[in-house]
Amino acid sequence: MATMRNLSFDAIIIGGGGAGLRAALELAKSGKKTAVLSKVFPTRSHTVSAQGGITCAIGSADPNDDWRWHMYDTVKGSDYIGDQDAIEYMCTEGPKAVFELEHMGLPFSRFDNGRIYQRPFGGQSKDFGKGGQAARTCAAADRTGHALLHTLYQNNLKSNTVFLNEWYAVDLVRNQKNDVVGVIAMCIETGEVVLIKSKATVLATGGAGRIYASTTNALINTGDGIGMALRAGFPVQDIEMWQFHPTGIHGAGVLVTEGCRGEGGYLINKDGERFMERYAPNAKDLAGRDVVARSMVLEILEGRGCGENGDHVMLKLDHLGEDVLLKRLPGIVELSKTFAHVDPVKEPIPVVPTCHYMMGGIPTNVHGQALTIDENGKDTVINGLYACGEVACVSVHGSNRLGGNSLLDLVVFGRAAGMYIEESLNNGFEYHEPTDSDVEASLLRLNRWNESSEGETVPDLKAELQQIMQNNFGVFRKEENMQKGVKLLAELRERIAHAYLPDKSNGFNTARIEALELDNLLEVAEATAIAALERRESRGAHSREDYPDRDDENWLKHSIYFPAEKKLGQRDVNFSPKTVDTFEPKVRTY
Amino acid sequence: MSTLQVSVYRYNAETDSAPYMQDFEIDTHGRDLMVLNILQMLKAKDSTLVFRASCREGVCGSDGMNMNGKNGLACVTPLSEVVKNNKLVLRPLPGLPVMRDLVVDMALFYKQYERIQPYLQNENPAPAIERLQSPEERDKLDGLYECILCACCSTSCPSFWWNPDKFVGPAGLLWAYRFMADSRDTATRDRLAEIDDPFSVFRCRGIMNCVNVCPKGLNPTRAIGKIRELLMANAT
Ligand SMILES: Cc1cc2nc3c(=O)[nH]c(=O)nc-3n(C[C@H](O)[C@H](O)[C@H](O)COP(=O)(O)OP(=O)(O)OC[C@H]3O[C@@H](n4cnc5c(N)ncnc54)[C@H](O)[C@@H]3O)c2cc1C
Numbered sequence: 001m002a003t004m005r006n007l008s009f010d011a012i013i014i015g016g017g018g019a020g021l022r023a024a025l026e027l028a029k030s031g032k033k034t035a036v037l038s039k040v041f042p043t044r045s046h047t048v049s050a051q052g053g054i055t056c057a058i059g060s061a062d063p064n065d066d067w068r069w070h071m072y073d074t075v076k077g078s079d080y081i082g083d084q085d086a087i088e089y090m091c092t093e094g095p096k097a098v099f100e101l102e103h104m105g106l107p108f109s110r111f112d113n114g115r116i117y118q119r120p121f122g123g124q125s126k127d128f129g130k131g132g133q134a135a136r137t138c139a140a141a142d143r144t145g146h147a148l149l150h151t152l153y154q155n156n157l158k159s160n161t162v163f164l165n166e167w168y169a170v171d172l173v174r175n176q177k178n179d180v181v182g183v184i185a186m187c188i189e190t191g192e193v194v195l196i197k198s199k200a201t202v203l204a205t206g207g208a209g210r211i212y213a214s215t216t217n218a219l220i221n222t223g224d225g226i227g228m229a230l231r232a233g234f235p236v237q238d239i240e241m242w243q244f245h246p247t248g249i250h251g252a253g254v255l256v257t258e259g260c261r262g263e264g265g266y267l268i269n270k271d272g273e274r275f276m277e278r279y280a281p282n283a284k285d286l287a288g289r290d291v292v293a294r295s296m297v298l299e300i301l302e303g304r305g306c307g308e309n310g311d312h313v314m315l316k317l318d319h320l321g322e323d324v325l326l327k328r329l330p331g332i333v334e335l336s337k338t339f340a341h342v343d344p345v346k347e348p349i350p351v352v353p354t355c356h357y358m359m360g361g362i363p364t365n366v367h368g369q370a371l372t373i374d375e376n377g378k379d380t381v382i383n384g385l386y387a388c389g390e391v392a393c394v395s396v397h398g399s400n401r402l403g404g405n406s407l408l409d410l411v412v413f414g415r416a417a418g419m420y421i422e423e424s425l426n427n428g429f430e431y432h433e434p435t436d437s438d439v440e441a442s443l444l445r446l447n448r449w450n451e452s453s454e455g456e457t458v459p460d461l462k463a464e465l466q467q468i469m470q471n472n473f474g475v476f477r478k479e480e481n482m483q484k485g486v487k488l489l490a491e492l493r494e495r496i497a498h499a500y501l502p503d504k505s506n507g508f509n510t511a512r513i514e515a516l517e518l519d520n521l522l523e524v525a526e527a528t529a530i531a532a533l534e535r536r537e538s539r540g541a542h543s544r545e546d547y548p549d550r551d552d553e554n555w556l557k558h559s560i561y562f563p564a565e566k567k568l569g570q571r572d573v574n575f576s577p578k579t580v581d582t583f584e585p586k587v588r589t590y
Numbered sequence: 591m592s593t594l595q596v597s598v599y600r601y602n603a604e605t606d607s608a609p610y611m612q613d614f615e616i617d618t619h620g621r622d623l624m625v626l627n628i629l630q631m632l633k634a635k636d637s638t639l640v641f642r643a644s645c646r647e648g649v650c651g652s653d654g655m656n657m658n659g660k661n662g663l664a665c666v667t668p669l670s671e672v673v674k675n676n677k678l679v680l681r682p683l684p685g686l687p688v689m690r691d692l693v694v695d696m697a698l699f700y701k702q703y704e705r706i707q708p709y710l711q712n713e714n715p716a717p718a719i720e721r722l723q724s725p726e727e728r729d730k731l732d733g734l735y736e737c738i739l740c741a742c743c744s745t746s747c748p749s750f751w752w753n754p755d756k757f758v759g760p761a762g763l764l765w766a767y768r769f770m771a772d773s774r775d776t777a778t779r780d781r782l783a784e785i786d787d788p789f790s791v792f793r794c795r796g797i798m799n800c801v802n803v804c805p806k807g808l809n810p811t812r813a814i815g816k817i818r819e820l821l822m823a824n825a826t
């Protein structure tokens with residue numbers, strides 16, 4: 001401990017995906033001593049996989065498009081537990097953030113008039129749901145995330161941002177006042193463990209789709225930020241809300257974008273029927289993702305699934321023609337050939353709803369400041385801790401995210417967090433150093449793994465965890481399964497606490513990283529399970545067979561999970577946008 | 591026959607005095623798995639085996655490696671594409687220092703990338719909305735911007751092996767041309783001046799190894815040809 005090297009920053013940003021890099025750019029320009037710390041080289045972050053686009057009312061496809069319509073769609077999509085002040089902020093600031101990306105060089109596809117190409121996505125409408133389908137998702141072919149992430153990385157190079165690449169954040173460090181004052185991190189190349197002290201610590205660690213056996217998420221999406229926050233005793237919000245994307249490639253889990261349906265593709269069952277016409281007569285295949293995913297599962301359960309086992313449906317694209325497919329969806333053509341062995345120019349793609357996105361996360365305000373709740377139920381800022389991107393819950397997605405709204409969330413709130421941190425550093429605040437025992441506390445679990453001498457190993461435990469989540473917390477949920485799941489996870493926690501890390505070497509020890517990630521997967525899984533069990537209603541992505549209706553009387557609320565007591569509380573949803581009237585909850589149909 | 595013979599390059603500076611090849615047998619149950627799946631199965635047997643991976647779908651560039659003599663991405667390379675005589679030999683990308691097992695130190699590769707100033711430069715103030723670009727102008731970026739920085743190309747290029755400090759290499763040059771080809775970029779002249787020496791571009795011998803291995807189907811040789819043309823035109 002005495003020998004541990006210390007590094008000091010004004011702000012340390014944990015995560016080099018879209019959110020982290022956007023925040024970093026803001027701070028690099030400010031001249032504050034900042035670094036981005038990422039467990040993979042930044043362009044290998046999961047943002048690189050985003051395909052379909054970034055949704056924003058920039059008025060290109062339709063010059064009359066209006067951010068208020070985007071806001072309406074987002075509120076409705078959230079099933080009314082998205083915070084309206086935050087959604088308003090995202091939809092109004094959005095165009096600025098998208099144009100900035102373009103100015104930085106993002107190679108958007110274009111319309112004939114030279115403006116940014118926009119495609120229709122699910123849940124989009126004109127005129128507050130009355131004017132038909134909108135086309136609001138700005139795209140760079142079907143490689144928008146790749147284009148966005150590389151552009152942001154490149155502009156950080158231009159701004160001389162400091163990077164700690166292939167460094168792993170282990171746990172947050174708190175001082176005696178419970179302020180976050182830095183993080184314990186490990187250089188993966190050497191295995192050196194370092195105390196990073198920082199006035200602001202930003203979690204931009206992305207999602208945690210790897211808690212499920214079948215997911216569209218990258219292998220590295222293990223919820224490290226959520227794990228760190230929960231271990232530090234901080235709560236998470238709406239963590240039961242997991243989006244299952246309708247079109248994961250059957251068997252592989254790899255995503256094909258909703259943009260496929262935006263460009264005119266549609267889903268069919270084994271009879272060749274376009275079944276979404278029955279479930280969502282107006283929006284059809286472009287209804288909310290939760291609605292489409294449930295319809296697909298019902299088709300499969302009622303015996304109209306495709307294939308030998310009747311366990312998937314088909315996404316038909318061939319009618320769009322080769323030109324459109326190669327121009328607008330070249331990546332999809334490539335992925336389908338590689339992972340489904342079909343050429344979508346000729347045949348439909350086998351697809352099934354697949355875990356995709358974590359709507360919940362660390363509660364924050366629009367400045368990215370992480371929040372907790374005091375004894376009187378009041379929001380309280382956690383000093384020193386910020387969150388943005390998928391790990392955060394600000395909350396613009398509520399219980400169901402609209403396609404293309406995540407990339408917008410990353411750049412709008414990454415930027416907002418950067419700006420706020422700069423301002424608060426300028427204003428100055430008290431920073432109380434951690435004591436030796438504070439630092440020791442954050443080293444406990446790393447030391448536990450390093451000292452382990454026997455026990456079960458990581459890959460088996462991880463597979464078990466993923467299966468528990470897959471079996472008991474999927475598209476449709478019910479009390480008895482969830483109770484079983486919660487119990488199994490509690491047992492798993494005991495077993496993981498005694499698990500074994502055989503490889504104790506220092507340099508590039510990825511087995512150690514996977515062990516540390518397993519702890520985080522467990523934290524996310526257990527919080528998800530308990531919250532899902534306790535939210536006794538159906539809303540957005542959270543669909544319960546035993547409570548099939550939305551219960552606005554009791555649950556027009558955020559859930560908030562406290563790790564110490566493993567209890568679920570509630571937090572008010574914001575219904576007070578600044579410049580428009582409140583969008584009142586209505587029955588949600590498409 | 592479903593037992594695959596896999597031979598993997600192993601080296602851990604902490605424990606090994608020299609690199610060696612380790613042999614495994616793996617039962618694939620006749621499935622046409624991806625090479626990355628095989629590596630994951632091996633790691634479940636021997637957790638000390640180290641490789642990089644993230645997206646597992648060929649878009650992040652983490653798992654470039656040499657498979658039966660050819661560079662590619664493990665996650666999108668099916669066994670049926672590489673395995674010969676039931677044998678699979680896995681080595682790190684050639685020409686870069688090995689950190690451990692299949693993990694190479696990419697610092698030199700990134701340095702060459704950074705050298706070409708891989709970001710849009712435009713001296714005119716930005717408009718209130720986006721800069722306009724016609725679809726035809728935008729088409730010129732196709733086949734360039736999709737690079738995932740996997741280094742499969744540069745580490746298959748003999749010119750890069752011999753002069754990794756001076757020859758920008760196929761990936762870096764592809765990026766250099768991506769910005770020269772962008773109607774929104776106004777720095778082509780400076781970009782060319784930066785690399786107008788006997789090594790940076792002209793070390794390319796047109797051997798096309800880079801084109802043959804690029805997992806994204808990109809063509810660095812063609813981009814290098816375009817840069818040469820621009821350099822020649824500038825010189826006259
Ligand atoms: C296949 C796919 C397609 C998608 N397509 C779209 C789309 O078209 N439009 C849209 O809006 N959204 C899309 N999404 C969602 C969107 O891509 C993600 O929500 C978003 O990219 C998350 O960005 P992020 O910056 O929060 O995190 P990420 O991009 O996941 O980055 C997380 C970062 O944190 C780092 N990190 C994590 N843990 C640690 C640790 N312990 N120590 C150090 N570093 C750490 C990682 O290295 C990484 O740099 C898609 C998602 C998927 C899965």
Ligand code: SF4
Pocket residue numbers: 746747748749750759760793794795796797798799800801810811814
């Ligand atoms: S064509 Fe040029 S860049 Fe490509 S491998 Fe050959 S020498 Fe290298």
Ligand code: SF4
Pocket residue numbers: 736737738739740741742743744760761764803804805806807808810
């Ligand atoms: S040009 Fe191709 S091979 Fe080279 S780094 Fe880019 S994607 Fe990889």
Ligand code: FES
Pocket residue numbers: 642643644645646647648649650651652653654663664665666
């Ligand atoms: S793991 Fe991302 S390219 Fe293979």
